[in-house]
Amino acid sequence: MPKPTSRILVVNDAPKALASVVRGLNAAARSLDNPYGLAAIGVASASEAIAAIETDGDIQAALVDDRLYDLDDAGADTSLSAVELVRRINALRPEVDVFILIDRAQEDEVVDSLFTETVDGYFYREEHDPRGMFRIIQAALAERARTPFFDALRSYVLMAKDAWHTPGHSSGDSLRDSPWVADFHEFMGEHAFDADLSVSVPMLDSLLEPRGVIADAQKLAARAFGARRTYFSTNGTSTGNKIIFQTLLSPGDKLLLDRNCHKSVHHGVVLSGARPVYLDASVNPLYGLYGPVPKATLLDAIEAHPDATALILTSCTYDGLRYDLPPIIAAAHAKGIKVIIDEAWYGFARFHPAFRPTALEAGADYATQSTHKVLSAFSQASMIHVNDPDFDEHGFRENFMMHTSTSPQYAMIASLDVARKQASLEGFRLLSRTLALAAELRQQLNATGVFRALALEDLISPALADDGIRLDPTKITVDIAACGHTSDELQRELFDRFGIQVEKSTFRTVSLLLTIGTTRSKVSRLYDAFMRIARERRPPLAPRRLPELPRFGGLRLLPRDAFYTEGERLPLLDDEDRPDAALVGRVAADAVVPYPPGIPVVVPGQVITADLLAYLAGLLRSPRREEIHGLVTVGHRACLRVVTRAEEAALQPLAP
Numbered sequence: 001m002p003k004p005t006s007r008i009l010v011v012n013d014a015p016k017a018l019a020s021v022v023r024g025l026n027a028a029a030r031s032l033d034n035p036y037g038l039a040a041i042g043v044a045s046a047s048e049a050i051a052a053i054e055t056d057g058d059i060q061a062a063l064v065d066d067r068l069y070d071l072d073d074a075g076a077d078t079s080l081s082a083v084e085l086v087r088r089i090n091a092l093r094p095e096v097d098v099f100i101l102i103d104r105a106q107e108d109e110v111v112d113s114l115f116t117e118t119v120d121g122y123f124y125r126e127e128h129d130p131r132g133m134f135r136i137i138q139a140a141l142a143e144r145a146r147t148p149f150f151d152a153l154r155s156y157v158l159m160a161k162d163a164w165h166t167p168g169h170s171s172g173d174s175l176r177d178s179p180w181v182a183d184f185h186e187f188m189g190e191h192a193f194d195a196d197l198s199v200s201v202p203m204l205d206s207l208l209e210p211r212g213v214i215a216d217a218q219k220l221a222a223r224a225f226g227a228r229r230t231y232f233s234t235n236g237t238s239t240g241n242k243i244i245f246q247t248l249l250s251p252g253d254k255l256l257l258d259r260n261c262h263k264s265v266h267h268g269v270v271l272s273g274a275r276p277v278y279l280d281a282s283v284n285p286l287y288g289l290y291g292p293v294p295k296a297t298l299l300d301a302i303e304a305h306p307d308a309t310a311l312i313l314t315s316c317t318y319d320g321l322r323y324d325l326p327p328i329i330a331a332a333h334a335k336g337i338k339v340i341i342d343e344a345w346y347g348f349a350r351f352h353p354a355f356r357p358t359a360l361e362a363g364a365d366y367a368t369q370s371t372h373k374v375l376s377a378f379s380q381a382s383m384i385h386v387n388d389p390d391f392d393e394h395g396f397r398e399n400f401m402m403h404t405s406t407s408p409q410y411a412m413i414a415s416l417d418v419a420r421k422q423a424s425l426e427g428f429r430l431l432s433r434t435l436a437l438a439a440e441l442r443q444q445l446n447a448t449g450v451f452r453a454l455a456l457e458d459l460i461s462p463a464l465a466d467d468g469i470r471l472d473p474t475k476i477t478v479d480i481a482a483c484g485h486t487s488d489e490l491q492r493e494l495f496d497r498f499g500i501q502v503e504k505s506t507f508r509t510v511s512l513l514l515t516i517g518t519t520r521s522k523v524s525r526l527y528d529a530f531m532r533i534a535r536e537r538r539p540p541l542a543p544r545r546l547p548e549l550p551r552f553g554g555l556r557l558l559p560r561d562a563f564y565t566e567g568e569r570l571p572l573l574d575d576e577d578r579p580d581a582a583l584v585g586r587v588a589a590d591a592v593v594p595y596p597p598g599i600p601v602v603v604p605g606q607v608i609t610a611d612l613l614a615y616l617a618g619l620l621r622s623p624r625r626e627e628i629h630g631l632v633t634v635g636h637r638a639c640l641r642v643v644t645r646a647e648e649a650a651l652q653p654l655a656p
């Protein structure tokens with residue numbers, strides 16, 4: 001494994017003192033054990049310090065002398081106190097360990113003003129002890145470099161105990177020499193099996209009631225992500241959302257939610273028995289993309305439903321659109337409404353200023369993140385972050401237990417531990433690279449003259465122009481209308497001819513997801529493929545528009561009540577292949593969710609209108625290969641489960 005390079009940024013505007021501290025720390029680095037490759041560099045002004053923090057991803061610690069600094073080399077009125085500088089460093093890179101060099105005389109003042117900031121320690125200027133300083137700075141870095149769960153898992157595997165416990169493959173012994181299935185063992189590799197252990201191994205702690213290495217790993221994650229508490233979820237953000245819902249919401253409690261939310265949110269509505277107030281998301285019909293809920297709609301809903309228990313929004317969306325969260329969260333909090341933000345696609349945001357503020361930084365009570373989608377964790381490995389001052393830990397734990405397997409996959413937990421370590425230590429550097437590659441790729445795609453990387457203005461409807469919506473540039477939606485292929489054909493072409501698999505598509509776009517694993521070579525291959533296809537100059541296809549999702553017809557029953565009925569299954573299309581009028585006015589018992597993107601077009605309890613039925617029939621007849629979850633096939637006919645008339649009469653209808 002290559003040895004890391006790490007830097008301590010020393011900030012001091014007295015040249016002699018600066019040189020002496022840098023020299024002392026570097027002498028210590030040479031003479032002491034230095035596994036992280038720490039070395040000190042010095043700058044004499046705040047502007048240089050900020051520039052270094054903004055550009056040098058290897059800076060892991062800053063040692064700031066308590067003085068006044070020049071912020072701007074050219075301008076007047078530029079002095080910045082050390083306290084202010086520390087705040088700027090924290091705002092840019094909260095993961096960087098910050099130490100202050102202080103005068104004993106100013107100790108109280110400085111410590112008091114930095115009390116609420118994440119300052120990792122103080123040194124007295126008079127005590128010239130570079131080796132001591134180096135050790136302490138290195139110890140802070142060592143703390144972030146720890147992976148307590150992964151370490152325990154690795155040591156256990158290396159101890160190679162005889163397994164008299166689950167899983168049945170018994171560290172791979174059942175497969176290794178099999179004439180039939182040894183190929184699976186060989187393909188997966190030995191550690192896929194010997195690290196797949198049972199909960200009966202006490203040194204690996206318990207995900208359900210962590211007190212040891214899992215608790216420790218979760219604490220490190222909470223610190224890295226800026227949460228009071230962090231919980232590892234081994235069944236994705238889908239489960240994270242449901243756990244939070246069941247913790248916060250009792251049957252009948254009001255919940256404000258974006259209709260655009262992922263299906264797990266809608267499942268959480270059924271499980272918790274909440275009464276949803278759906279907020280219509282904006283739709284971009286030209287590209288077939290769902291966007292955020294307009295700010296005015298959100299603020300009006302908060303005003304109109306001050307009795308709501310919680311609000312949930314997705315930020316950023318699959319397509320990279322993120323809300324201006326602080327004013328929305330402040331408005332919700334003013335009414336005592338808890339805020340949950342689904343950050344499934346935004347788990348890296350804490351580690352680069354270009355993506356911040358994160359939901360927690362904006363004041364959210366809960367944030368769920370699919371660490372696996374955008375950082376280096378295995379699929380399904382997610383985190384639930386909690387900052388709710390009224391957090392009911394016991395209630396949460398009960399719900400966590402309800403949804404979490406008693407046999408969690410340890411490799412997944414280890415990958416969360418490692419993903420957190422990586423994000424904290426090299427997230428900034430890798431994300432800076434990802435951002436640069438994204439900018440380059442956008443430009444290259446536009447240079448083809450055929451494909452177009454959509455900008456924020458293309459993605460959102462004009463009604464959202466003043467809502468402070470921002471675009472995560474690492475999610476690239478490409479307009480393919482001029483290339484002469486349908487999106488299905490283009491996806492196939494990219495895969496079969498060029499070995500490229502894209503994230504998703506609509507009838508007029510394909511989406512590319514850049515992550516910290518995106519390399520320049522991949523970008524070049526992608527550009528080459530798009531350029532070749534563009535040069536083929538196929539005649540563009542006739543323009544199509546997304547059939548408009550009809551307006552929400554309203555809920556007649558609580559989603560949970562509707563879902564738990566026996567119901568009956570009625571076909572969507574009649575014998576003449578027309579939308580079956582028998583469905584109009586009936587109440588859906590199941591959600592209908594085209595996948596991707598996994599956003600329901602029907603929820604349980606919803607009244608089926610003629611428009612909605614026509615829309616569903618359109619989906620069914622669409623030539624695009626889309627999964628439509630929630631429909632049931634009876635014979636050869638796609639059916640929707642609806643509440644029977646008798647069941648409906650027996651249930652309490654919702655007030656309009």
Ligand SMILES: Cc1ncc(COP(=O)(O)O)c(C=O)c1O
Nearest residue numbers: 235236237238262314342344370
């Ligand atoms: C917005 C959103 N939330 C939650 C999820 C579920 O995440 P996971 O796949 O980690 O269960 C997804 C998955 O695509 C999503 O897009």
